[in-house]
Amino acid sequence: MTLYLWAERLKLKRSNIFKIAIFSTIIIAAIVFMQGQFIYYGERYIDEPEWYLTAIQSLGSFYVFPAIIALMGTYIICRENQDDTLKSLVLIPVSISKMLIAKLLMTAFYSLLLYGFVFLIALTVELSLHFSLLNLNTILNNFKMYLLTGIGFFLAVSPIITLVYKLKGSHWLALIFAEVFAFLGLFASMQSTLRAIYPITAVFNISGYYEATSSEIILSLISLILCGTVSILFIMRFNKNSSKV
């Protein structure tokens, strides 16, 4: 598996996908900062301590980041088909399931990095605006929240990413489904049980962004574990059919 991860890392070094994802994140951070300038009841949003830390996480997570994570995942998987390298890999022979797991692990790593980077931006802005009002506990709590959200979103969209291997030419559909899937979380969040089950909002239950009872957290955990299991089942199925490439 280490060899597969090493190969994936080398392949990604030649691509600028992560640079584009980081650039998109910076733009999103700037847009949310701009939104913070809007005045509500005579006060700017950004003037409220921790507003930026929570706003960038919720706005980004419902509208942008799941689609970016899905884009990274689908790109990593689809490029083998697009560059026509899959046939050569099968000839070596490479285990399709191990390769897909390595690709998913890379996506999970990049998802974590992306959320870590978002946290860094949000923290810098918050510290520059409300340095005296922030304490170490709040910062650490938010850091934990961001990292859990990063890994949680990866799990939530992983079945869509994995399915892309089979969709091949139609992988564009996966990106649309990922965006719609994330955006539906806005409506799922209106009802507590649905909020605990729906993978996108389940992430917020686990990360601590939403206040949730222990039974809701368990439901959310089960939901995300199911997403991960579905992805692994897909991968195992693809491995059986790898001879048909």
Next chain:
Amino acid sequence: MLSLIQTEFLKLKRKKFIWFMFIPALLMPLVAVLYFKAGSQVDLTPIKFYRWTAFSYTTWLILPFVLGMLITMLVYQEVENNLLTQLWIVPVGKLRFIISKFCVMWLYSICFMLICASGSIVIGSVSGLIEITNTSVLNLILKCLEIGALLPFGMIPILALATTQKGYILPVSTTIVYIFFGFILLMGNMYLHPLSSVIGILMRNIEGVVMKDPVQIWKALLSIALWSGSSIALAINVLRKGKVV
């Protein structure tokens, strides 16, 4: 020009997943039914229902995202299959190439909104949530036609960007960020962004939709014209330099 547009549609016939991209048109009608069935249905008028199904997130996010993906995919597949080189050999004018792609996007957008309107009527009446009247149906169809016809003009910068790229990562990431920015600016200065300008024009006369300030149509049209004109001019310049073949 007409034969070029006809060729574009003939090429579309081979892409079956184009049909699947119409599925998101029915998303908000389904969400609206679930929402109103679960909650209060008091004072639920057809216009309130249609505001949910067609005039809100479908217009703000779903349709722009689908159009962005569609146009990126259409241009990317031309590059991938080496069709662009052949088009330049014919020769096909750069502006005509962009206009032919825009025509596809424009017609797709109208079809998408008509599917959304039909879905809203059928799902609304079958669920028993709204009473279908001739006036409300006519208003919905006319407004959906207006949205379908105008919204692609807000996506011209994405079309221009897609035509200047060999890959799809940058146009897709930009689409995500671009739509998010347009959505946020709706409640700020909508004239800064072509998509929010188009949405501003579309929302100006919808009952129950309150904009921050009255929409100044000339400002919105100027913004759309400036962004579209400059992005197309830049795209033609890049294409003339032969960077994308």
